Amino acid sequence: MRWVTRHEPHVDRCASIWLIKTAIDPDAVFDFISRDSPIPDGAIPFTLPGAEIQPTKTATTFDALTQKYGIKDPIIARIADILRDFEIQAEEDLDRLTIKESAGVYYILRGLARTSRADAEIVFKAMIVMDALYAELKARAEHSD
Numbered sequence: 001m002r003w004v005t006r007h008e009p010h011v012d013r014c015a016s017i018w019l020i021k022t023a024i025d026p027d028a029v030f031d032f033i034s035r036d037s038p039i040p041d042g043a044i045p046f047t048l049p050g051a052e053i054q055p056t057k058t059a060t061t062f063d064a065l066t067q068k069y070g071i072k073d074p075i076i077a078r079i080a081d082i083l084r085d086f087e088i089q090a091e092e093d094l095d096r097l098t099i100k101e102s103a104g105v106y107y108i109l110r111g112l113a114r115t116s117r118a119d120a121e122i123v124f125k126a127m128i129v130m131d132a133l134y135a136e137l138k139a140r141a142e143h144s145d
Contacts, residue, residue: 004031004043009122011109012087013047015079016061017123018130023076024069032119060087075138079130105133 003020005013009032020028031040035049045051046061053064060083066076082102090096094103108129116122 001025001027002029002031002040002043004033004040004045005047006035007032007119008113009119009126010113011106012055012060012062012083014109014112014122014126015083015105015130016046016065018127019062019065019071019076021127022130022134023071023073024065030119030123055087058088060084075134075141078137078141079133101133 003017003025005017009017017028017030031043033040033048039045039048039050044053046053046065047055053061053068055061055064059067060080062080062083065071066080082099082105085097085099085102086092086094086106089098090102094106097103109126112122112125112129116125
């Protein structure tokens with residue numbers, strides 16, 4: 001499927017793109033448009049005005065996707081907690097974070113925009129970061145059992 005979101009993906013959208021490719025639609029293709037651009041025909045919009053999938057005052061886009069597509073993976077749920085801690089609960093204020101991993105995820109995903117020339121490059125790098133985060137959280141969960 002073709003998915004569409006805003007230019008310059010940051011923390012929640014980078015993680016959401018990873019979630020879509022990893023758990024929802026492995027063949028997904030992403031387009032990036034301005035907030036005011038029309039949604040292309042046949043595309044699934046997210047985090048755009050009028051889109052069904054977008055953040056709210058209590059949930060991230062990542063949360064909306066996990067709920068809409070019934071994703072029950074406990075490691076993905078942990079990633080959702082990390083994202084929500086930064087995006088919603090701390091209102092993007094690093095001094096108010098309650099989950100220690102949240103700051104690292106924020107710094108790395110935000111830094112991708114500063115070191116990338118295009119949206120596709122940000123997403124390419126974010127896929128690697130999110131795969132690594134998932135792998136580490138999974139290993140930690142397996143060793144704590």
